[in-house]
Structures are given as structure tokens and as C-alpha cells.
Amino acid sequence: MTRVAILGTGLIGASIGLRLRQTLKDVEVVGYDRYPDVARVAERRGAIQRVFHTPEDAAKDADVVILAAPILAIRELLKDIAGVVSPDAVITDTGSTKVEVMRWAAELLPGHHGFVGGHPMAGKTEFGPAAADPALFEGARWVVLPPPTASEHAVATVTNLVESMGARLMFMDAEEHDAYTAAISHMPMMAAIALFSMERASEAWPELSALAAGGFRDMTRLSATDPSMAFDIAATNRGHIVHWLNRYIETLRELSRRVADEAGEEDLYRLIAATEWEYTSFRAGNVGRTENVSKAMSSMDGAGFGDFLAGGWVTDKLEALTRESEDRVRQREETERNRRTP
């Protein structure tokens, strides 16, 4: 019988517990949460079989320890279990930033070869064990970060754990991980928070909220991230997040200039059409290194690229815009001529 201890039984911890109990035999899943109510809900949902009241008690006799708490709480949990965890235990975590977590693990578990970092790239709007779902990680990427000190046994155990969740493994070092996730996850979350808080603070909010449709709700959905989790991400990945926020600000400034500039209509239309096309390709599953075909096509010139689209809408529109801008030039020239020949 293998004992798995889940420390932190919120959405992620409880979803792992449900899936483990669904797919593995001979496993006993126990849990601890800082908030006893949260552990009790996880137990009632069947995500854990037994609740412990301290992290030490939960981790003491465990073969596998999973730290599924907000990042800054992971540091505390590492301190708590350091004195009691078995030298043969495998320890992993689910924190959304990794440089700090890997550093804490090395500092707080010196000489232990069982720690391997982890980050499941999945979530949903609701948090807490009531929202737990054994299929939460199905098809999602799960980044695994083995430090040089990790034993083969530890790496194999964490790899098996990830596969039993239905997730897709991805190996990365912590620096890479934090840089990439800042771009694709942490900065977008901050941008969602900025967008929602700005609109909410507007005097027109009663009207704006009444008019808000699915697009706005989707764009601001990451505002619903568990505040502790969101804050801890910001606090442990400041540099990369600020870098990407500033790049986003620059991109928006450039777009604002294009929208303001009537003379740049063709450029604006090209950008909108190319982005729509590439987004559709991304949603169709062209991700990772598989999107070379799409890349090759996106570098095609205007007309060819437009013709590629069904119906030739893009080409038609570009032709109309060209005609309109030629009309404007002609009108301006005519006005000019009339002014000169009174």
C-alpha cells in the first residue's frame, strides 16, 4: 500500500486526489489543509481518505508528498515537513512559479534526493475542493522539473503520477519555465485583472456591466483566480511579469497608433486579418513545433495570403481599402488643383 499525502486540498490538490483514487489501486490518499473546512470538503468528496491536522502528521509516513498550496505556503510546508519526511519519500509540488520553489526545496531539504518540482497547466474559474474534477488535467501540459540531485526513483515516480493524471509531460528548467509562463499565463492574468478592475471602477459601470457579453466575460475570467495564488505568482516572478507587461503596453501603444491613423487602414486590416487567421490555426491545434506549415503560409504576401482564405474575403476587403485610399488621394489632389487654379 502506497501512501500519498496531499498538503493543500483546494481545487488542484483535491482533483489530484480524486484522480489517484479513481485510477490507482493499493493507494491510500491522506490530506492536510491549513483550513480544516477545506480538508473536510475534500474528504467528503472522496479526494482524500483521511484528514490530518498538521502537515507533519500527514507527511510522516507518506511515500509520496504533494505540496498543492499557493507558492508562498509551499515554503512553509517544506519547513514543516523537513524534519519528519522519510529519506525515501518522493516530494513534488504544483506551484505556478518554479525558480523560488526549487531554491527553497534545495535549502530546506538538504541531502534529500526525493524532490522533483511540478506545474500542471490547468485550472478553472472556481477554486476550492468543491470544484475538484478528476478530469481537470486531461490533455493538459504538466511541467516536471527534476533538480540535478533528484534520484531516478523520484523522477520516475513523479513522471508516473503525471501520466496517471492524463496530463502530457514537459521537462524544463526553472528559469525557462518562469520566463515562458510569465508570457503565456502570469502576464495575461495580470492583464485580465487590470481590465476588469478598470471597467469596474468606471462611473459608467452600471451601463457597461449591462452591455457586457461573452467576449468581455472571457477576457476577464482570470480575475477570478484564487487571490492568494495570483498574489504569490506576482511576488515570486516579478521580473518576468513586469517585462511582459511592458512589452504588452508597447504593443497596445502601437495598436492605438494604428487605430488612430486613418492613413494606415490597410496595415490595420492586415494585422487584424492575419491575427484572426493565426488564432484560428492555434485553436485548431497548431501548437508547439508542429506549426511550421502555418508559419510558412503566414509569411506569404498579401494577395496570396488572402486567396488562401475561403471566399477571398480578405482580398476583397484589401482591394476595397486600396480603392478607398486611392479615392482619398484623388480627392486631395483635386482639391489641391482647384485651389491653385482659381
Add this chain to the structure above:
Amino acid sequence: MTRVAILGTGLIGASIGLRLRQTLKDVEVVGYDRYPDVARVAERRGAIQRVFHTPEDAAKDADVVILAAPILAIRELLKDIAGVVSPDAVITDTGSTKVEVMRWAAELLPGHHGFVGGHPMAGKTEFGPAAADPALFEGARWVVLPPPTASEHAVATVTNLVESMGARLMFMDAEEHDAYTAAISHMPMMAAIALFSMERASEAWPELSALAAGGFRDMTRLSATDPSMAFDIAATNRGHIVHWLNRYIETLRELSRRVADEAGEEDLYRLIAATEWEYTSFRAGNVGRTENVSKAMSSMDGAGFGDFLAGGWVTDKLEALTRESEDRVRQREETERNRRTP
């Protein structure tokens, strides 16, 4: 038998057609689309019963004419039908910006009392008649804009049409409409386009796209708006969109400063927690003028506001942050003291 002519049989036009045929008896729905294939798909889906090959032919004997095309195409359609439309016909549109459309209608249909503007606040990622859905407008807001010249009959007809779609009526003037929708719809769409195109252009895109989860896909979903529609919105509501883009840039800049500033952790946490709470309230249906209770509560001081949340998470976290920042101050003071007393 009432004849309704839908000019533009894409997602919106075909969804209107499907719903009309589902809910009203004694109605004949005919259609025209600039792209004959698009009209044929709408006909095959049952959204229209008859295809006409020119807007004039479709509008000539119609009692109601619905212009469901990208905004700049609405101007062309108004020109096309001006000479043939019955003086008793009711004409409406579904364009996403309204100042220009209302101006064109006044200019191009002088003396006609049948025009009433409209804007259904609904959509989805896919476009074209294949994605049409008679329930698309169920529960959505539909802004109706009667110009002073509109007859009672025209206003009543458009009102009935909107109600038969299952949508909720909202009356507004065109200036108000364009200012509000720039904030809640057009600017967010531009921000989604900026976010996706920036990430797509990054050299790390193969890694970023592999790591992208639901949050990123949702935040960039508006990149999939029909390019003609997106461009026409930008071209006819430039001023308001640029205004809100610039406000968004300022908000992001302020957030970037807060993330960078370790000393401002409590402020950052308060912002994140308050935004999460207000977003949850918004998603729970507190919109429009009904959200006074939520407003009153959000102005409560830190501790009270935190206690209001189940589990006291916010209070706990704020206390921990306060303790940490007091520790930092103490350490700094101690260092200072040690420096002075050698």
C-alpha cells in the same frame, strides 16, 4: 404574409432568420449576401427561404429589411435599397457601432420614417451561416436606437422583432452606445488582438503555444472576430477606442509598477483580492443598477471586507503580509542600529 429581407446572411443574419422562422407564423424570410455561397448555406440551413441576387430585388417587396453586414457594407446596402424600398417598410441593422450608421441612414433614406438602428450584444468565435443558432440572442442585450424621425410603427416593429429573438431591449442614443461599447467590447477586442499577435510573434511561440491553457485561449478568443467586422468597428469608432486603449495602457502601467515594487505588496494583494471578489459578484449576475449592495460592501475597510469572505483567507493573508513587512522594517532598523554602534 409579412416578408422579411435579411441583407447579409452570416452568423447574425442567419441566426435571426432561423429564430424568425421558428417563432413567427405568416412570415416569409428572404435573403441576399454579397457572397452567393454564404446565401446558399443560409438557405440550406433553413435561415432564409429564398435567395435574391441583388440587395434591390431582396428589399423591393419587403415589409421589414434587416441589414446584417459589417458596418461599412451597411452604408453600401443603404445606398442600394434607397431607390426601391417601400415607404412603409421598416428597416433596421445589426452594426456594432451606431453614430455613423445613424448618420448614413438619415442621409441616404431622407424622408423615410422606417429606419430604427439596432445592435445585438451577442456573438461567438465562429462566423458565417454554418455557425448560426436560433438561440444566439437568448438573454442577450439588444440595443435599439430610434431616430427622432422614426414612426411609431417602425419602433414597435423593431421592438417586437428583438423580443421575438429572446433578447432584452435597451434604448440608447448613438453617442452613448459608441462610448459604452468601445469600453466593454471594442477595446477589449483590440486588446485580445494585441495580446495574441504579440505572443504569436515571439520567438518562443513554439514553447508558449504548447504551454497555453484555457485562460490564454479565453483571453485571446476575440482575435477570432470576423476581420471585416473587427476592422469596420475600428474604422467607425476610432476616437472612443483610442481613448479606452490609452486608459488601459495607463492601468497596466500602474499595475506593472505595483508588481515591481516589493514595498507595495499589501496594495497589490488588496487590488487582486478586491478584483476577484467583484468579478465573482459580476459573474453571479450583479450587473446594471442592481449592484448597489456589492458597491456598498466593496467600500468597507480591509478587515471587514476580508471577514466577509468565507474562511477569512483575505484577512489571514493581509495579516501575514503585514507581519512580513514589519519584519523587514525591523531588520532594516536593526542593521541601521548595528551600523551606528560599532
